[in-house]
Amino acid sequence: MARALINVPSKAKRGEIIEIKALVSHPMETGYRTGPDGGLVPRDIISRFLCTYNGEEIFSADLFPAIAANPFLSFTTVATESGRIAFRWIDDKGQAHLETAEIVVE
Amino acid sequence: MSEGSGSMGATRRDVLAAGAGCLALIVARPARATPESMASAIKAFVGEAEVQTGKVALDIPPLVENGNSVPLTVTVESPMTQQDFVRTIAIFNEKNPQPNVAVFHLGPRAGRAVVSTRIRLGDSQNIVAIARLSDGTFWSDSAELIVTLPACVES
Numbered sequence: 437m438a439r440a441l442i443n444v445p446s447k448a449k450r451g452e453i454i455e456i457k458a459l460v461s462h463p464m465e466t467g468y469r470t471g472p473d474g475g476l477v478p479r480d481i482i483s484r485f486l487c488t489y490n491g492e493e494i495f496s497a498d499l500f501p502a503i504a505a506n507p508f509l510s511f512t513t514v515a516t517e518s519g520r521i522a523f524r525w526i527d528d529k530g531q532a533h534l535e536t537a538e539i540v541v542e
Numbered sequence: 543m544s545e546g547s548g549s550m551g552a553t554r555r556d557v558l559a560a561g562a563g564c565l566a567l568i569v570a571r572p573a574r575a576t577p578e579s580m581a582s583a584i585k586a587f588v589g590e591a592e593v594q595t596g597k598v599a600l601d602i603p604p605l606v607e608n609g610n611s612v613p614l615t616v617t618v619e620s621p622m623t624q625q626d627f628v629r630t631i632a633i634f635n636e637k638n639p640q641p642n643v644a645v646f647h648l649g650p651r652a653g654r655a656v657v658s659t660r661i662r663l664g665d666s667q668n669i670v671a672i673a674r675l676s677d678g679t680f681w682s683d684s685a686e687l688i689v690t691l692p693a694c695v696e697s
Contacts, residue, residue, distance in 0.1 A: 453653035466662075468639045495652065498645040502638045502662050504611040504693075510658040513651055 438462050442523055444537040448515035456487065456495075457510045460525050460533060466501035482507055484526040490519040515541045575641040577668075580634050583641035584672065587632050588680050593672060597681040598631075600671040604685070609663040609693040616646075618655035618673045618681070628655040630674040637665040662693040 443457040460482065467479025479501070487495040495511045507525075523535045575583075584593070601615040618628045627650040633643035646657045655673070663669075666689045672682045 466639070489651070492651075494649065496647045497659075498647075500640055500642040500644060502635060502640065502643040504660040504662050508658075508660050510656075511646070511648070511652065512654045512656055514653040516651070 438525070438533050440523065440525070440533060440535045442535050442537050444521055444539055446538070447540045447542065450515060450517075450541050452515045453512050454515050454539075455510060455512050456521065457508070458485070458487070458523050458535075459506060459508045461506050462525070462527075464499075464501065464503055464505045464507060468501070480528065482525045482527045484524075485509060486524040486526070487511070487513075488522045488524075489513060490517065515539065517541050575636060575638055577636050580636050580641040580668075580670070583634055584670065587634075587645075587672065587674075591678065591680050593680040593682045595682055597675075598671050598673045598683040600669065600683040600685045602669060602685050602687060604687050606663060606687055606689045608691050609665075609689040610691075611660045612663055612687075612689075613658065614661050614669070615656065615658040616671045616673075616683075618675075620655045620675065622650055622653055622655055624650045625676070627652070627676045628673050629676055631655070631657060632672050632674075633661070634670045634672070635661075635663065635667055636669075637667040638663065643669070663687070663689045664692045665689060666692075 438461045440460040445454050448454050462482050463480060465477050465480040469477045471477045481501055483499055485497045494513045497509060499507060518541045521537045521539060525533045597619045599617045606612050616631050620628045628648050631646045634641050635643055643661050648655060668684055668686050670682060670684045672680055674680055
């Protein structure tokens with residue numbers, strides 16, 4: 437579906453609060469805009485974002501057309517253990533884009 | 543000849559009527575969110591609970607040049623422990639086509655209740671952030687801002 441950029445520190449101390457940034461390339465077409473033919477451009481929105489840390493959900497968001505194109509999200513989590521942080525963006529049609537990042541916790 | 547011009551007139555009238563219809567459609571189309579629709583969206587999120595001011599800090603520039611991408615950060619004062627944490631943060635607007643902007647779901651594992659994103663703004667307006675804490679209380683902050691180039695106007 438898209439290209440994603442994620443920023444997770446590769447190493448963290450146990451108990452440290454880390455900041456996670458996620459950006460995905462997507463037009464976030466609102467469905468309110470007119471195209472070159474005068475008709476409305478059909479809506480195409482990423483409506484859901486999920487982030488899991490070793491399978492457990494740590495953050496999620498419901499997104500609406502008022503989110504800018506190429507949705508960017510930044511949030512925090514406590515580094516509890518080494519493992520995998522997974523990101524999932526789901527659009528209106530139910531298509532999902534998955535990205536993962538590894539983190540080492542000392 | 544007269545028959546021809548008659549049918550021609552009818553065609554022109556049809557065309558004009560259709561044109562006027564289109565124009566009316568275009569004028570009527572941008573159904574915008576209003577302060578009332580924002581209030582009803584907030585009510586749908588909050589329910590019967592009371593929303594108090596405080597604890598939430600909505601950080602957004604007061605003067606925005608380009609409404610297509612406006613950085614926004616919401617910070618909620620909370621220890622983020624298992625007993626006391628921020629459950630949900632919702633953002634609402636007054637004048638975009640829809641009153642909802644985003645809903646963020648957090649938990650005690652967040653460590654801090656800070657969320658950033660970039661939003662679209664169709665006009666100068668008020669933005670409201672409401673946080674639901676684990677004890678069921680709602681806290682809010684709002685910001686008024688001016689947008690010089692609104693989103694949603696370009697084709």
